Amino acid sequence: MPSVFKKSVPESIEDARLIEEHVTKLVERCRKATVALRVGRAYGSGVIVSEDGLILTAGHVINRPGRNVEVTLWDGTRVTGETLGRNRSLDSGMIQLPGDRKWPFAPLANDDIPYPGTWCLALGHPGGYDAKRGVVARLGRTIISRKRFLQTDCELVGGDSGGPLFEMSGKVIAIHSRIGEAANYNFHVPISVYRDEWDRLKNGEDFAGHSGALLGLTGVPNTGGLGLKVTKVFPGEPAEKAGVQVGDIVVLFQAKEVRTIDRLTELVGQELPGKVVTLEIIRAGATRKIEVELGMRWD
Numbered sequence: 001m002p003s004v005f006k007k008s009v010p011e012s013i014e015d016a017r018l019i020e021e022h023v024t025k026l027v028e029r030c031r032k033a034t035v036a037l038r039v040g041r042a043y044g045s046g047v048i049v050s051e052d053g054l055i056l057t058a059g060h061v062i063n064r065p066g067r068n069v070e071v072t073l074w075d076g077t078r079v080t081g082e083t084l085g086r087n088r089s090l091d092s093g094m095i096q097l098p099g100d101r102k103w104p105f106a107p108l109a110n111d112d113i114p115y116p117g118t119w120c121l122a123l124g125h126p127g128g129y130d131a132k133r134g135v136v137a138r139l140g141r142t143i144i145s146r147k148r149f150l151q152t153d154c155e156l157v158g159g160d161s162g163g164p165l166f167e168m169s170g171k172v173i174a175i176h177s178r179i180g181e182a183a184n185y186n187f188h189v190p191i192s193v194y195r196d197e198w199d200r201l202k203n204g205e206d207f208a209g210h211s212g213a214l215l216g217l218t219g220v221p222n223t224g225g226l227g228l229k230v231t232k233v234f235p236g237e238p239a240e241k242a243g244v245q246v247g248d249i250v251v252l253f254q255a256k257e258v259r260t261i262d263r264l265t266e267l268v269g270q271e272l273p274g275k276v277v278t279l280e281i282i283r284a285g286a287t288r289k290i291e292v293e294l295g296m297r298w299d
Contacts, residue, residue, distance in 0.1 A: 031135040033106035036125035038070040045124040045163030048105040053097030057162030059086035062093040065204040072129040085201035089211040091177045094201040109171035111192040122154035124163030148212035153184040210269030214295035227251040242292040252280035
């Protein structure tokens with residue numbers, strides 16, 4: 001890999017030329033494992049990661065296990081695959097292609113979390129497969145790297161979901177998940193998430209693991225009544241920013257009943273970081289609703 005990718009920015013025309021040459025070769029190699037998906041009326045992308053035809057994609061692309069998927073290969077060939085498992089909270093999903101041939105595939109990176117500023121390449125088929133256009137490539141950097149998600153400035157659009165994010169050696173480091181409002185708010189599911197859940201996904205399980213969303217309070221069951229009595233609101237975290245106070249009694253989270261901190265933690269983990277959720281609380285005998293934008297746990 002050219003040493004230019006160890007620099008924070010290209011420092012000369014020669015650096016820019018080396019980047020262009022390397023990325024051109026990388027796209028040519030990686031595009032053969034990058035596929036377009038159609039599940040029902042929804043379009044998405046994916047990447048073949050094994051010779052026997054396992055595809056990694058986003059959980060929201062496959063929707064549920066046991067569905068037929070129209071898979072369009074790099075050369076326009078269409079085949080039918082089957083959705084396997086998904087993690088609804090972390091947005092990971094898997095698809096199986098027919099076992100009638102050896103499929104082109106991209107290798108997976110190890111579980112090391114890329115450091116912020118690492119160069120990366122996003123591929124996908126936004127809007128579905130287009131023979132004239134081919135795969136769409138965006139070069140960028142990682143901004144935030146954590147166990148449950150990556151954020152990059154590789155701008156994604158509709159139909160990119162489920163496509164691969166490559167490191168500069170050509171290994172898959174993450175799968176495109178969701179898009180924020182800003183151009184650098186592009187979120188991806190790290191390969192470590194897929195490795196941790198590999199057997200469950202391959203066996204077709206439809207499950208929910210904690211998304212990493214953060215509320216930022218703790219409490220105890222409200223003795224003699226309903227709800228969870230707040231005993232601590234952590235400074236600077238979402239609950240405090242939204243105005244939750246010690247002594248409040250949390251009755252509902254997203255219209256679901258709360259009695260214990262374990263139940264509240266479970267419900268928070270079913271939502272994605274950044275989502276605005278509604279708490280129904282009792283304060284000084286009066287019921288009120290508080291909207292909270294969930295944060296992200298960094299562990």
